[in-house]
Amino acid sequence: MTARLLTALxxxxxxxxLVVAADQRLVYECDMLVYYKxxxxxxxxxxxxxxxxxxxxxxAEAGVPIVPRGSGTGLIGGAMAPKGGVMIGVNRMDRxxxxxxxxxxxxxxxxxxNLALTRSVENRGYFFAPDPSSQMxxxxxxxxxxxxxxxxxxxYGNVAHHVLGLELVTGTGDVLTLGGVVAERPGYDLAGIAxxxxxxxxxxxxxxxxxxxTAEAVRTAVATFASIEIASAAVSAIIAEGIVPAALExxxxxxxxxxEAGVHAGYPTEAKAVLLIELDGPAAEVEVQAAxxxxxxxxxxxxxxRLARDDAERALLWKGRKEAAGAVGRITHNYxxxxxxxxxxxxxxxxxxxxxxxARHGLVVANVFHAGDGNVHPMICxxxxxxxxxxxxxxxxxxxxxxxxxxxxxxxxEHGVGMDKAEKLAMLFNQDDLEVMHAVRRVFDPHGLxxxxxxxxxxxxxxxxxxxxxxxxxxxxxWV
Amino acid sequence: MTARLLTALxxxxxxxxLVVAADQRLVYECDMLVYYKxxxxxxxxxxxxxxxxxxxxxxAEAGVPIVPRGSGTGLIGGAMAPKGGVMIGVNRMDRxxxxxxxxxxxxxxxxxxNLALTRSVENRGYFFAPDPSSQMxxxxxxxxxxxxxxxxxxxYGNVAHHVLGLELVTGTGDVLTLGGVVAERPGYDLAGIAxxxxxxxxxxxxxxxxxxxTAEAVRTAVATFASIEIASAAVSAIIAEGIVPAALExxxxxxxxxxEAGVHAGYPTEAKAVLLIELDGPAAEVEVQAAxxxxxxxxxxxxxxRLARDDAERALLWKGRKEAAGAVGRITHNYxxxxxxxxxxxxxxxxxxxxxxxARHGLVVANVFHAGDGNVHPMICxxxxxxxxxxxxxxxxxxxxxxxxxxxxxxxxEHGVGMDKAEKLAMLFNQDDLEVMHAVRRVFDPHGLxxxxxxxxxxxxxxxxxxxxxxxxxxxxxWV
Numbered sequence: 001m002t003a004r005l006l007t008a009l010x011x012x013x014x015x016x017x018l019v020v021a022a023d024q025r026l027v028y029e030c031d032m033l034v035y036y037k038x039x040x041x042x043x044x045x046x047x048x049x050x051x052x053x054x055x056x057x058x059x060a061e062a063g064v065p066i067v068p069r070g071s072g073t074g075l076i077g078g079a080m081a082p083k084g085g086v087m088i089g090v091n092r093m094d095r096x097x098x099x100x101x102x103x104x105x106x107x108x109x110x111x112x113x114n115l116a117l118t119r120s121v122e123n124r125g126y127f128f129a130p131d132p133s134s135q136m137x138x139x140x141x142x143x144x145x146x147x148x149x150x151x152x153x154x155x156y157g158n159v160a161h162h163v164l165g166l167e168l169v170t171g172t173g174d175v176l177t178l179g180g181v182v183a184e185r186p187g188y189d190l191a192g193i194a195x196x197x198x199x200x201x202x203x204x205x206x207x208x209x210x211x212x213x214t215a216e217a218v219r220t221a222v223a224t225f226a227s228i229e230i231a232s233a234a235v236s237a238i239i240a241e242g243i244v245p246a247a248l249e250x251x252x253x254x255x256x257x258x259x260e261a262g263v264h265a266g267y268p269t270e271a272k273a274v275l276l277i278e279l280d281g282p283a284a285e286v287e288v289q290a291a292x293x294x295x296x297x298x299x300x301x302x303x304x305x306r307l308a309r310d311d312a313e314r315a316l317l318w319k320g321r322k323e324a325a326g327a328v329g330r331i332t333h334n335y336x337x338x339x340x341x342x343x344x345x346x347x348x349x350x351x352x353x354x355x356x357x358x359a360r361h362g363l364v365v366a367n368v369f370h371a372g373d374g375n376v377h378p379m380i381c382x383x384x385x386x387x388x389x390x391x392x393x394x395x396x397x398x399x400x401x402x403x404x405x406x407x408x409x410x411x412x413x414e415h416g417v418g419m420d421k422a423e424k425l426a427m428l429f430n431q432d433d434l435e436v437m438h439a440v441r442r443v444f445d446p447h448g449l450x451x452x453x454x455x456x457x458x459x460x461x462x463x464x465x466x467x468x469x470x471x472x473x474x475x476x477x478x479w480v
Numbered sequence: 481m482t483a484r485l486l487t488a489l490x491x492x493x494x495x496x497x498l499v500v501a502a503d504q505r506l507v508y509e510c511d512m513l514v515y516y517k518x519x520x521x522x523x524x525x526x527x528x529x530x531x532x533x534x535x536x537x538x539x540a541e542a543g544v545p546i547v548p549r550g551s552g553t554g555l556i557g558g559a560m561a562p563k564g565g566v567m568i569g570v571n572r573m574d575r576x577x578x579x580x581x582x583x584x585x586x587x588x589x590x591x592x593x594n595l596a597l598t599r600s601v602e603n604r605g606y607f608f609a610p611d612p613s614s615q616m617x618x619x620x621x622x623x624x625x626x627x628x629x630x631x632x633x634x635x636y637g638n639v640a641h642h643v644l645g646l647e648l649v650t651g652t653g654d655v656l657t658l659g660g661v662v663a664e665r666p667g668y669d670l671a672g673i674a675x676x677x678x679x680x681x682x683x684x685x686x687x688x689x690x691x692x693x694t695a696e697a698v699r700t701a702v703a704t705f706a707s708i709e710i711a712s713a714a715v716s717a718i719i720a721e722g723i724v725p726a727a728l729e730x731x732x733x734x735x736x737x738x739x740e741a742g743v744h745a746g747y748p749t750e751a752k753a754v755l756l757i758e759l760d761g762p763a764a765e766v767e768v769q770a771a772x773x774x775x776x777x778x779x780x781x782x783x784x785x786r787l788a789r790d791d792a793e794r795a796l797l798w799k800g801r802k803e804a805a806g807a808v809g810r811i812t813h814n815y816x817x818x819x820x821x822x823x824x825x826x827x828x829x830x831x832x833x834x835x836x837x838x839a840r841h842g843l844v845v846a847n848v849f850h851a852g853d854g855n856v857h858p859m860i861c862x863x864x865x866x867x868x869x870x871x872x873x874x875x876x877x878x879x880x881x882x883x884x885x886x887x888x889x890x891x892x893x894e895h896g897v898g899m900d901k902a903e904k905l906a907m908l909f910n911q912d913d914l915e916v917m918h919a920v921r922r923v924f925d926p927h928g929l930x931x932x933x934x935x936x937x938x939x940x941x942x943x944x945x946x947x948x949x950x951x952x953x954x955x956x957x958x959w960v
Contacts, residue, residue, distance in 0.1 A: 100823075101720075102716065102720065102823075102824070102825040103823040103824055103825050104719075125722065147669075160669070160672075161641075170916075174912045174916075175912070176912060176913050176916060177909075177910075177913060178913075180890060180908070181823070181888065182821050182822075182823060182854065182888070182889060182890050183853070184821050184853075184855070184890050184892065184893050184894070185676070185890075186890055186891050186892045186896075186897055186901065186904075186905060186908060187897065187905055187909065187914075187917050187935060188673050188676070188677055188917045188920055188921075188935075189627075189640070189669075189672050189673050189675070189676060190673070190913075190916065190917065190920070192640075192669050192672035192673065193668050193669050193670070193672065193673050193920075195669070196665070196668070196669060197668055213722035214722070215722075216722070236582065239584075240581075240582065242605065242693030242694070242695075242696070281761075281765060282764075282765045282768050282769065283768075284762075284764035284765055284767065284768045285761060285762045285764055285765030285768075287764065288762050288763075288764045288765075289762065341662050341664050342662075343580075343582075343583040343661070343662060344582070344583055345582040345583050373663070373664075374662065375664070408661065408662070409662060410660060410662050410664050410665075410666055411666050412664065412666045413664050414664070416666075417666055417667065421666065424666075425666060425667055428660070428666060429657075429667065430657075432654045432655070432656060433656050433657060433658075433670075434667075436650075436654075436656060436670065436923055436924065437667050437668045437670065439923040440668055440670070440673075440920055440923055441668075443916055443919040443920055443923065444916065455667060455668075
């Protein structure tokens with residue numbers, strides 16, 4: 001970071017738009033996966049596309065890495081700076097620019113908080129459907145960059161299904177408009193490629209998103225089971241009947257204990273496993289589906305089923321679910337978090353394998369996951385103060401991922417790749433596939449300055465292996 | 481086409497896999513938009529990915545253009561060879577390789593006919609949701625290459641929403657696997673970019689698609705209106721209430737006349753406009769929604785509404801709708817077909833403008849369109865035997881497209897770009913946007929051999945303006 005570059009950036013964003021002091025930059029050294037650390041040399045907080053463009057051009061000229069960041073709630077070692085450089089925080093670009101309910105879209109700046117968009121339209125009967133558990137703090141720009149999922153992705157799809165278009169400042173400082181406010185996208189679907197590209201193609205400066213009509217009715221139920229494998233089998237059976245719940249979430253016994261210790265959400269602590277099942281749609285449909293789901297769960301061995309009586313009870317159940325990842329700190333000092341996918345029919349198998357792998361390493365594995373999507377989130381509990389536990393947790397984590405791949409799954413469900421899964425892409429893609437992705441990246445970012453060391457296996461980088469830090473106790477504010 | 485290349489290709493696909501004679505190649509000179517003509521020097525009909533790869537490598541070595549083709553039902557000047565070269569017809573690659581109903585996907589070769597996939601799974605309660613009107617003859621490979629739409633795209637989404645992954649042979653003969661059978665796609669969404677790329681990135685040799693559970697109940701209604709503008713306003717009102725019909729199609733008076741003359745589908749010939757409204761889902765939901773749609777249509781001025789009594793009546797209504805484009809030959813010698821999009825709320829405005837443009841040029845414009853999507857298909861009727869009519873039709877067509885763009889729409893809804901809309905992309909994208917698309921193309925096809933002169937404005941090509949043929953009477957087998 002030369003004095004010349006610093007001066008140039010200060011001229012663009014003003015002194016208020018810079019984070020210079022090391023102690024203030026410390027919060028930017030990692031995302032919520034604190035295992036990967038790398039502090040930017042400077043954080044800039046632009047207020048407009050023009051400022052982002054000017055910042056990128058200065059950095060590109062100086063050959064300095066550029067790392068975009070939303071709210072920093074990712075879980076992949078993504079919005080952090082392993083090579084230092086300039087971080088572009090989009091938090092001050094937080095205006096909702098346009099809402100068109102007749103045509104069901106909104107245009108927002110990237111720093112708009114996910115839930116804030118829903119809050120701004122819900123009294124008119126609409127919402128922004130993607131709901132990562134972090135939605136009360138995560139930004140729509142970050143959601144788009146990581147193609148975030150969430151419990152309701154089962155019915156409504158992940159963020160890619162809700163982004164109509166993007167404005168992107170590329171690694172060379174060009175401002176591109178990809179897609180638009182109508183769903184059809186003539187030419188190549190570059191908006192689709194930008195979603196989930198994790199800041200490696202450019203900085204998202206505007207997002208055009210779909211708004212969804214609020215369902216007439218919602219029913220939320222908690223069913224208990226004698227094991228997580230049995231609960232998983234019920235998940236397959238529900239979907240196989242042609243019912244697509246709004247959400248279909250599973251939690252095992254360690255998670256239930258942690259949630260109830262932390263959130264008191266009303267889950268039965270004696271249960272070995274629960275499914276949180278939400279149905280929404282026209283009232284008539286929801287009633288019929290609720291009856292069918294009840295029958296299927298009973299047939300598949302559910303022990304109890306309880307319907308939330310009112311919105312307050314429903315909200316509390318969801319609070320428990322959404323804060324589960326942070327609550328796990330109640331039952332363990334540390335954990336390693338996995339995010340992987342198996343074909344839904346393989347859920348019972350993989351749950352049994354996960355338990356076996358944990359047992360083999362002498363570690364508790366807690367499971368809270370988007371069961372309907374086959375998207376598992378095993379949390380391998382360990383204590384960094386016990387010599388060898390961390391290493392065993394990492395081994396178990398690796399074995400779990402391999403088990404998912406062997407069952408026909410993939411290396412990341414909704415969190416993305418970042419540093420954490422970069423090497424893992426080689427498990428899915430051959431060298432030709434990866435080289436094409438890398439070549440596509442060069443189109444947008446010819447000098448490799450945009451969020452370096454992310455997404456691609458390091459063989460694809462011109463730099464060394466990622467630097468990693470030590471473990472750290474589980475923070476409460478953390479969401480899967 | 482050198483003798484050496486011909487020999488090499490014969491060795492790969494066998495004499496039976498070649499179409500050499502000019503009279504046999506004639507059917508390959510255009511897609512269903514017969515305005516654009518260009519005969520390939522040779523057609524090869526490979527049977528496997530390995531054969532496609534070998535063919536592409538031979539052509540690439542010889543610097544000969546390569547044009548992939550499915551069933552040739554496109555409407556964009558797409559699967560035809562303006563620069564000659566080798567056409568790769570995928571019709572003999574027509575095996576359904578895998579069906580996994582538990583995990584709801586199928587893996588098919590690109591020549592599998594759209595409806596054949598549904599036929600193979602419907603008795604087990606599933607279907608392949610994308611239903612372009614050509615679905616009884618068009619191929620899934622072609623559907624994927626053009627990101628085809630169809631009446632039911634309103635609820636179920638176009639083909640991009642149903643493609644999980646693709647195998648693609650690039651312009652250099654590399655075999656890439658993009659995406660996979662689970663919905664999540666780590667890394668860049670290259671499957672998404674390949675869908676809709678119209679053969680300019682490579683030859684699709686395998687498609688992994690979602691299968692959808694058949695709805696419990698279906699209701700189909702025909703509502704009549706005093707004008708197409710009033711019918712269009714009812715469309716907006718239905719969607720604004722949060723109802724997403726499975727399909728919501730509009731036809732105006734000239735189309736109704738043509739359909740009844742050709743298909744006798746039971747549409748009321750005295751009506752000035754009809755909406756064909758289909759609702760599907762759980763029976764309880766469908767009943768409630770049918771009542772709501774009836775009420776909204778009445779409030780918005782519908783004159784009559786009729787529910788199809790049985791599957792036979794429903795099938796006949798759909799036969800009329802799906803064969804409408806061919807039936808227009810009953811009322812005109814020729815027509816120019818437009819495919820454009822406006823934000824749904826602008827439908828009444830654009831319908832009025834289309835009629836005004838037609839009147840100004842002294843031409844009848846017939847309208848059959850996917851109203852729910854805002855995807856219009858004006859057909860500008862003319863007679864090529866009347867001097868000046870064709871030129872006036874082209875002018876009217878151009879004015880209609882401009883009107884759609886000015887209303888916030890886009891240049892193609894579901895047919896794609898091909899030669900027909902290549903120049904039009906410049907109405908939506910600036911030079912930077914187009915250069916990025918072109919650079920992405922070079923990643924897959926560095927020598928520009930894959931389906932040349934398609935998709936990109938000719939300024940992006942190193943070749944002259946497209947060659948165009950004369951008009952031709954409307955063929956009956958033609959679908960929008």
